[in-house]
Amino acid sequence: MGHSVPLNRKVLEMPINSELLSDIKEYAERYYLENGVSPSVREIASALEVGKSTVQRYLERLRDSGEIEYCGERSIKTDVTEKYNQKSVSVGLVGSISCGALNFAQQNITDYYSLPSSLLGSGEFFMLRASGDSMINAGIDDGDLVVIRRQQTANEGDIVVALVGDDTTLKRLYTDRINRRFIFHPENERLSDIIVEGDLIIQGVAVKVIKDLI
Numbered sequence: 001m002g003h004s005v006p007l008n009r010k011v012l013e014m015p016i017n018s019e020l021l022s023d024i025k026e027y028a029e030r031y032y033l034e035n036g037v038s039p040s041v042r043e044i045a046s047a048l049e050v051g052k053s054t055v056q057r058y059l060e061r062l063r064d065s066g067e068i069e070y071c072g073e074r075s076i077k078t079d080v081t082e083k084y085n086q087k088s089v090s091v092g093l094v095g096s097i098s099c100g101a102l103n104f105a106q107q108n109i110t111d112y113y114s115l116p117s118s119l120l121g122s123g124e125f126f127m128l129r130a131s132g133d134s135m136i137n138a139g140i141d142d143g144d145l146v147v148i149r150r151q152q153t154a155n156e157g158d159i160v161v162a163l164v165g166d167d168t169t170l171k172r173l174y175t176d177r178i179n180r181r182f183i184f185h186p187e188n189e190r191l192s193d194i195i196v197e198g199d200l201i202i203q204g205v206a207v208k209v210i211k212d213l214i
Helices: 018-035 039-047 054-064 080-084
Strands: 087-097 113-118 125-131 145-150 159-164 166-176 181-185 194-198 201-210
Touching: 018 039, 018 054, 039 054, 087 166, 125 201, 159 181, 166 194, 166 201
Parallel strands: 087 125
Antiparallel strands: 087 113, 125 145, 145 201, 159 166, 159 201, 166 181, 181 194
């Protein structure tokens, strides 16, 4: 009677496809960024057209190599998801803002955007959609999203959202201290300054512009 030969576990391990390994990690990261949660093993398997056991084995391989944290089903964490969780801020789009004559901006939140806090710095933020062409030389075009840091004060030359009565606008702010008035300066040489005498309310200062590239 022959003797049984111990099986070497390494011989039985299936080879790892490095491309599939990368695809699984990238899919998990993309799914998280789009949905706010990690995909399930079944969802990864279905999307990449591989078996669930294969996905699980590859996730365990990524875990063992230190590329992800994985402890079952939807518990998948990568460097991308960690950065997303720790360093992002939700910013509400509250309407449109005039880049021409003074117009009322409807303060209704129509959407939320998650933006990196490293891009904005500290503070509370909201976004407005630019309307008009008076700020084009400052890089703000009609339809752009302008990120505003909510604050009630501004420095000379800041681009501000200011409220005068029921009217609000986006302009560069200067102060005429001698005549005790404010100057809203458009960044468009075809347009004239808007002079405001009396009180105004600073609602925020523009910090970033988000635009579509054609």
